[in-house]
Amino acid sequence: MFNFNKDKQIIAGIGSALVDILINEDDDFLNKIGAVKGGMKYVDTQFIDQTISQACSKPSIVPGGSACNTIIGVGRLGGKARFIGKSGSGEMADFFQANLIKNNVEPFLFKSDSQTGRVLSIITPDAQRSMLTYLGASAEATPGEITKDCFKGAAIVHIEGYLLFNKELMLAALKAAKQAGALISLDLASFTVVEEAKEFIEKITDEYIDILIANEDEASAFTGFIDEQKAISALSEKAEIAVLKLGAKGSCIAHDNKFIKIEPQGSGYPVDTTGAGDLWASGFLFGLAQGFSLEKSGQIGSLCGYEVCQVIGAEISEQGWQKIKAFI
Template identity: 60%
Template structure:
């Protein structure tokens, strides 16, 4: 993939959310009436009620899909920035400080609304179901996202959840292109894809260079179950297409050639929260540093494996040490 400038900086653009993680049963998911494995937007009272009904003590870390990816890049030793909007509250300050501590340059606007939160409900099969209160992040205005947000950046990584705000998504894509950056898009959730198909068709063809999807998202977008055919469909209008297939690894297609990347590690997943986000960290870090698609895919698999060994998307320091050793190989 040809970079358009000499920078190696990766910018994550998305919702500034604090992750609240709880372990619950499938019965709990059924009780609250949401689709398992999906993402549901809720208001703050609803979120707080579900949190109060949870039977386990929550753990809390800075989160949000594109934010997790930026944090991963920073922990790999890369140049990382996150652009988003937080509240002028203690939760927002916690979010800001968490980015700094993880090697990410925070470019955060502030709002009078509370900082957004996402409740990740982790079931015994390690799958996560999310209830999201966007809060301040939903207050981001299209005119606030300018090319200056992406100055001196090689690539801007956008989360598919931005599709819920079409004007903001379109303005952000234009600003990133005007800044001379490449654009990667993670489709984020099958629920996002199902509700945004027409807009996706337009922006993928016009703006996106790297498209990342898992099996459910690819099926929702292409309507194709066969993995090879779905990958080819994803790759029609982009330079690089990725299809992640969980414990079986991933497929990467570039310039008509497909690469099969096996999953790494043998331990059972504890929690899949952030698995796709951290996979993207390794892959995009590799691409902007010239590793090639297969090497980047292997680094991505290492990041994805390690985050599944912990609760939440915050990989511990010793695991990052193991991952960084792959950069020396």
């Protein structure tokens, strides 16, 4: 697909350094607390604590953040991986950094005295996850901290769509990634993000983005099309490679006026969709960096997305990783 310089094999991700708190509740609970079904809402720590206190299920805690999930997946696949973000101090920050290292990811973390950010993910019986986010220290990252040195040796820089809420930081990341000579991948993250930042997304995709990744809701919010073919066609006009994730229906990849349908890998019912899109990106970007075809890369992405849906949270099981590596 692309001929990467052997000295530029790193897949670097930049985004919010967050810890995920996961609980299982029903739609009535979502309505009671005012969460957006399948979306994301910014809140403070008090709101998260209050919501947890009202929950029936016991919370579980795992590392999180969209770009971080993707980069951890790259590390687990055996790729060279780096995560750039800002974490706080204390136990949560230590937990976050130690988990990056454990998963073969190079931490490139700026530090703050504030609390490390966290996301409360509420998982409903249909396996949808609705998020309440406190950015904490991750919101304190400044454009001046983002230089091309962050992306030294990177073949691909993967940026999570949540950075769109901080336009100056996003632009600093885009410019630094281009100066470092990397391809730029953007995941649109959430339809709520797209609705609020559509005009800005239009601007940066034309100028900076090489790989554009969206699910059905995000693509519809961005392009105005519900029809899959029209949506992927519109996305393909914005980037050299466009991806439309279709959940249980698989995915579609567009490049050079060609469309590749990726069939879903696996047939089990999802337990939790947390991290499904993030891990899809892990497999796909890893495949591209390894020189695999778009179809093969998409199949790896699809398998990663399937396996993470078989567990609670965004960490694929050891058995799942074995299946993926055997496929590769």
